[in-house]
Amino acid sequence: MRKTLAACAMLIAGSFTLPAQAQTELKLGHVGGPGSLFELSANEFARRANAALGDKAKVVVFGSSQLGGDREMMQKLRLGTLEFSLPSTVMSSEVDAFGMFEMPYLVKNREHMQKIEKDVVWPTLAPMAEDKGYKLLAVWENGFRHITTSGKPIVKPADLGGMKLRVPQGKWRVKMFQAYGANPSPMALSEVFVALQTGVMDGQENPLTQIYSSKFQEVQKHLSLTGHVYTPAYLAIGANKWKSLPADVRAILEKTAKETQAYVYEQAAKLDDDLLAKLKAGGMQVNEADKDAFIEASKSVYEDFGKEVPAGGKLVDKAIALGKGM
Numbered sequence: 001m002r003k004t005l006a007a008c009a010m011l012i013a014g015s016f017t018l019p020a021q022a023q024t025e026l027k028l029g030h031v032g033g034p035g036s037l038f039e040l041s042a043n044e045f046a047r048r049a050n051a052a053l054g055d056k057a058k059v060v061v062f063g064s065s066q067l068g069g070d071r072e073m074m075q076k077l078r079l080g081t082l083e084f085s086l087p088s089t090v091m092s093s094e095v096d097a098f099g100m101f102e103m104p105y106l107v108k109n110r111e112h113m114q115k116i117e118k119d120v121v122w123p124t125l126a127p128m129a130e131d132k133g134y135k136l137l138a139v140w141e142n143g144f145r146h147i148t149t150s151g152k153p154i155v156k157p158a159d160l161g162g163m164k165l166r167v168p169q170g171k172w173r174v175k176m177f178q179a180y181g182a183n184p185s186p187m188a189l190s191e192v193f194v195a196l197q198t199g200v201m202d203g204q205e206n207p208l209t210q211i212y213s214s215k216f217q218e219v220q221k222h223l224s225l226t227g228h229v230y231t232p233a234y235l236a237i238g239a240n241k242w243k244s245l246p247a248d249v250r251a252i253l254e255k256t257a258k259e260t261q262a263y264v265y266e267q268a269a270k271l272d273d274d275l276l277a278k279l280k281a282g283g284m285q286v287n288e289a290d291k292d293a294f295i296e297a298s299k300s301v302y303e304d305f306g307k308e309v310p311a312g313g314k315l316v317d318k319a320i321a322l323g324k325g326m
Contacts, residue, residue: 024057024249028084029067029076031189036213037271038086038233039063041140041264045235049256057249059084069188071169077238078133088142088233089170095128097312099305100319102172104298105291107230108323110141110265115322117232120315129234135242138257140264142231143207144272147224148216150202153287154224157181157297166192166204176228176301177205180294189214196220207231208275209268217282226289 028046032038039061046059053059067073067082070090076082092099100106100120107113117139126136147154147165154160157180167173167184177184187195189210195201196219204216205228211217235257242250280286306313 023055026057026059026083026253027062027067028059028086029062029065029073029082030086031063031065031070032086032210033064033213033215035209036063037141037143037207037209037264037268039213040267041233041260042086044263045257045260048260049253052252052256053249056246056252059253065188065190069169069190071188074134074236077236077241080238080241080244082238083241084235084237086140086233087236088231089168089173091129091234092170092172094134095125095132096309097125097128097315099170099172099309100312100316101232102170102176102229103302103305103316104176104228105295106316106319106323108326110269112319112323112326113139113141113230113232116319119322120318121232124315129236130239133239134236135239136234136236137254138235138261140233140235140261141268142233143209143268144227145205145207145229145231146211147205147226147228147289148203148211148220148284149222149224150196150199150220151222153222153285154203154226154289155287156290156293164200164202166195166201172301172305173205173229175304176298179300180297192216193219208279209271212275212279217279217284221283221285223279223284223286224289225286226294227291228294 028042030038030042042061042063046061049059068076070087073082073085074087074090074094077085089102092102107116121139129136152159160177160180160182163182165177165182165184166187167177169186174184174186185201192204193214193216196204196216203220302316305316
């Protein structure tokens, strides 16, 4: 009897195999809609990373604020409940010195931004972010920002007087538009379309890629090419989560993140031209803004930033010096 039971036990054990270890899933959340630069950037990174990672791990992308708005995703990074996100303006609310990228007309072009990345972001800003619990893997792009409105075009800062304008969640963008005379309100990107459609907001400001992919052309009449701020985007992960990943996975992710930047910039430049044509074709009235007037009206923002964030003010001076002659 004992032999029979032992034989049965061996047969039963032999009919089951231990389940294969589940592949580590690395979630990447962002707020960009379909066709946005964020979507293109995140998907390309995931494609390249997954090809190199094999069965070590898999990057899975969730766009259109599926995993929350920027603030919510930043909290999830720190808690380790989300691996990656693609913050832009919101970084200035997490680390004061990142507010340098909220200074109007600071970044002249992508070549200038690459100099700033090399001499300012990696030596100074990235360690500041790590002290707050965030590891930056790459500097990508959100883009040059412009203003859309429902009522009238914006040519000079005075045209913004009293206008209810949606801005992203960064206090220096609020201060900027207050200096221009507007009534700015921070709001998550996922809420903006309805706010514009219902008249809760008169206008908003964003790069062309976010304007088009969010379909703001359906509820806004005017596109004013102010180019008032260039916003980088950062591929970020929680510092503790980063340390918990195997060294070979970290090496692949970091290398791939930085290599993806060339693709991001190439797509961004292409979208600048393509989307402007599409927005015009969609019925938006496009006008050039008086940038000199905006630059003149921006002086107080620089002064306030230098007083309130001295370390950031010094980085602004360095960035300006890097752009001389460009």
